[in-house]
Amino acid sequence: MKRIYVNEKWCLGCHLCEYYCAFANSGKDSMVKALKNVTINPRIRIEERGGISFAVSCRHCEEPLCTKSCITGALSVNDGVIQIDKDKCVGCYTCILTCPYGAIVPSETGAIQKCELCMNNSSGTPACVAGCPNKAIVFEEK
Amino acid sequence: MAIDFLYPEYEIKRDRDKCICCRVCERQCANEAHWYDAELEMMMCDSAKCVNCHRCVSLCPTRALKIVKTDHTFKENANWTGEHIAEIYRQAGTGGVLLSSMGNPKKYPIYWDKMLINASQVTNPPIDPLREPMETKVFLGAKPGKVEFNSKGEIKNNLPPQLKLEVPIMFSAMSYGSISYNAHESLARAAKELGTFYNTGEGGLHEDFYKYGANTIVQVASGRFGVHKDYLNAGAAIEIKMGQGAKPGIGGHLPGIKVREDISRTRMIPEGSDAISPAPHHDIYSIEDLRQLVYSLKEASDYKKPVIVKIAAVHNVAAIASGIARGGADIIAIDGYRGGTGAAPTRIRDNVGIPIELALAAVDQRLREEGIRNNVSIVVGGSIRSSADVVKAIALGADAVYIATSALMALGCHLCRSCQKGNCNWGIATQRPELVRRLNPDIGYKRLVNLVTAWNHEIKEIMGGMGINSIESLRGNRLMLRGIGLTEKELSILGIKHAGE
């Protein structure tokens, strides 16, 4: 299955992935409209320290602890993509407790949010990958 | 702060309606021209620090940025231009030689743009490169004067060593040091994929790149940096650099700050020490000395590798080339005055040397008149900007071309001409690891391959139009060129007729 892979060697810490993610998931038709005067809450996050940086987002594990742990059934695996039914999610954060990558974060509504590979937004293909200027984030079959 | 009379040449224009304060401009500007003011909750900038490299412009996700030439101006004066005034201020402030990089940007004639290419009509057919084979493979090296036969009457292979190029385009010399590791890796990988060559420049060959040896030309320059027996034998050919188009008659200087661990090892000089290439090779004070070096290198490489001699295009280039052709070189590389550099004194870069078009025409004609054109191949560089330039160069008489500035642009270079500062925001002309990282060779090499592949397609199209299906038949085929807006003298040096003739 195609997954997002991150190679920290090429990460510039430019944080563009976060902004493209936030925009892609905003439902807005322009980045300015979506992100002007907004503190973004992206599904991909850069970790950086001492010249090293890399982006972290859902790894879409084959044995997803989050999905197995989800108390509501809001997290499910569809064609390998771990998706969240925000309507079902009650915000118990059991998934945050179990995700070994720390890739699941609360959304503004209290329900959790996570990378869904932009399958369900207007981007259609991972926006972070498209927006990465240095191929530090790639979307490929390995 | 003392007054320096220097004012920003460019202005950073930010569309505040579009700026979302993502700060990518701030994070990506090595010149620190942008910053975020938390109090004002706004991005701020200092245009004086901007070198107009467009890194911020290209990465700004909302297209909120542009860089414009400032309209701030000195009082109009056709003689004392703003550039002259600013340079005087600069030198009055520093007492130093002005430094610049990349090629001569001045308004001298560009002869490529004054030559037009022929096409077939009626009496002979154009050839469609999509239907028929169209050959751009080139062999560089001396050709045998006389075919020899063995006792059975079969042809003996007395061909001197040749470089086989799948495309008539090579990447010219850029040292590791002047450009980054990732830039070198991109060039090396691209050369391999394209079936052509890149050139180490005078900085030696990094141990990681020996594996690309079959597609590498190793250079021996006046500083002899990184030159040893294994190095000489690592590449497919050896190039002696006598001169460089951007700075004929001038040596090189890589500041110690750029001589970091890797470069120090590759160049075989102490870390942090300045790498100074002298103006002359101190063992070459005339042509006969050059001949000795040519043969020394041939000895060292067992006569298995062609030796290239690279010279800058200067006034008597034809005579120099003739001497070199008779001095044992297999290939002569001529670098025109628009050729790039990582750093050169501005006055030299902008005022010394001659256009490559004229140099090439003169050299090719001279060698033919002397009947020694086939003793050497001719490679020209120094601002080959497009496939049309390549076609014109070959029609004038080149066997192949060297590209460097075009290659760097494929890698992201925006020709801001600030290489000498070492803060290249595109990860090309820098050794700062956090900047070098910005050039991912996976992307870079592919862009180089794309560029050369695209050019090669275009070359084939143009050749097909002329009814030529092999690049050999284009070489020196000056009937395929016509001048436009050129004087009789220029036409005669170029050896072409005027359009309409």
Added chain:
Amino acid sequence: MLKEGQVRIPSGCAISGVISKSGKKINGEIIVKSIATMHDRSNGLGGGFAGYGIYPQYKDLYAFHVFYDGNQAREECERFLDRHFDIINLSKIPVRPSSKITAEPLIWRYFVNPLPTKLTDSHLDEKEFVSRSVIRINSQIDGAYVFSCGKNMGVFKAVGYPEDVGDYFRLEEYDGYAWTAHGRYPTNTPGWWGGAHPFAMLDYSIVHNGEISSYDANRRDIEMYGYKCTLQTDTEVITYIIDYLLRKQRLSLSDAASVIAAPFWSTIENMPKAQKDKLTYLRSAFPGLLITGPFSIILGFEGGLMALNDRLKLRSMVIGEKDDMVYMASEECAIRIIEPELDKLWSPRGGEPVIVTLDSYKSSK
């Protein structure tokens, strides 16, 4: 208007050739009949023939055919010839004046041998001595033009349709073992006789249909080896290339063909090693002599003919065989008219030389 040599003139053409492998005599009428069939491929601005084996009585002498603009040129040329050659025989070439052939130059024929002293002094081999002398006459004596200089062969050419040229030169009076013919269709020409084809150098003669795109590359390359392309025609440069490859580099006919119409690299790549090595060598060693663009040529030489097309076969050419006779022509009709009952008829591939020699022929090597 500028004439050949002062300007490059593209042209389309018809060619034809015939040879008897057993060396049977073929009358000149035959080749005239053949080329006449392709009347429409010419436009009256040039026609010519080369006959081999036509001077058996002088077969060891160089036969110079010379156009003169006037007697002054002739006298100057003859003085030159006197100084360098032993002239065994000289005469006007017999012609049959006709309204169809105009602007006649003086046309003279000399059977000569290099003066032994001059030859020795020159430190050149005999053929080189002859060829240099011819180049010298053509480039230095204004109004004199040697258009044929081989042994036991001769070129006959003029401005006009080829059948009229044949009639003019009374070709029915010549018999040879091989003939070539040319009908020209230049897009513009002042109608200078020297510009007509065949073009010859020593015993090599070329008739050519095509317009090569590599012309200037070839010209500038071959001129490095002592040739001077005064006519700026394809035929001239091709002749010099062939002379250079065969006589100076001593390549075989087929190897020379592999230089001129080299196989594509992709084809060479897939050849057996020995062949691949040889062809790689030939292409690498003589890149400037590769000829691109359309051409079909018939090379005449002492002892045979070679037909060759460009490697893409951008010009028509067919070969026919009947008993010991081989026919080569731009069009099949030009063969059928002189031999309706062929044993074999085929179209050679681009770049594939068709070499036909006398049964008695032995390669000079």
Added chain:
Amino acid sequence: MSKYVIIGNSAAAIGCVEGIRQVDQKGEITLIASEPHHTYSRPLISYLLYGKTDEQRMKYRPNDFYKKNKVTKRLGETVTEIDKKQKTVTLKSGEKIQYEKLLVATGSNPFVPPMEGLENVKNRFSFMTLDDAKALDKTLKKDTKALVVGAGLIGLKCVEGILDKVATVDVVDLADRILPSILDETGSDLVKKFLESKGVKFHLKDSVEKFEKDKVVLKSKKTVDFDVVVIAVGVRPNISLVKDIDGKCHRAIITNNKCETSIKDIYAAGDCTESADCATGDMKVMALLPNAYMQGETAGINMAGGTKLYENAIPMNAIGFFGYHMITAGDYVGQTYEALDGENYKKLFYKDNRLMGFIMIGDVMRAGIYTSLIKNKTDLTTIDFELIKEKPQLMAFSKKKRSEFLAK
């Protein structure tokens, strides 16, 4: 064709169905449960009252789950005994159902200790099932005074569920702090203060002496008025079906890492079982939905002939009240690292270069990174512990490890 029987219809049972179907698409699955409802998530009953979910969304799996997985459901029926020799289970109706592999996922029951006067309280409830919650909900009015006995996870989630619907909520617990099973004193105190700020009244180190009409008298002699009481002092695993046929049990049914009981072809999973805490090796009841699901899935895979081991279990919890979250995991032993910043509190427990447990309150971002350190028994000398102490982050791992995480 194999015959699988599953007793239960919650996370462990569903995990078992999904486990079986990973291996065996055809075998017959019969699922028997006392509750008549489509499978639902028990922990959601407090959210139901709180209004964050509804009965439809509470469904643990979509409506077509049984059909899609070809499960014969026998809901509203109770298994009364297992015949391990005949390999049958007997329903209350007397019907016997044959099994080849059996899963016991009977969960637990609320434990209600004897309390004087309780039997006379009309509005008394447990807080375990959907029916419990619905019944409780019906009695609640704006002026209701609610009393919750038990300040553990169930009690306090119930408090969260009803607080906004009633006039007052009083919580009584014998312990000296709330959520004693998962929080330390500092943590308990923080949460208690937070809940108090929302209007909850706590009566700690106290217990019910007796219920009277409309009020309860505590051991401390305090009296608290109430209209409705919820008893949430604890649960007892439902182990009788297994215990009755001599299956090995302590507090709960003992299972091995394949989720097998001591009886052949009988598996058990979920709150009715004890399994090994991977961090300590101790057998524990780790009653938490994720554990139940994973046990069930493990059992299912093994029942269907596959191989899967359940070995990464640790005690853990994610819970929150009114948006104030806490995540805890592991065992609270060894040295500690504490950081308190306003409402955010973090405490790490580590011993022998291993993270043993943690408490995070307030800011729980990326807690799973700590959880994985415990589960994977990561040697803390191989990571930058000082860095990860500050904040869970992958940066603390070696470059190689990071690459394994993100680039492979």
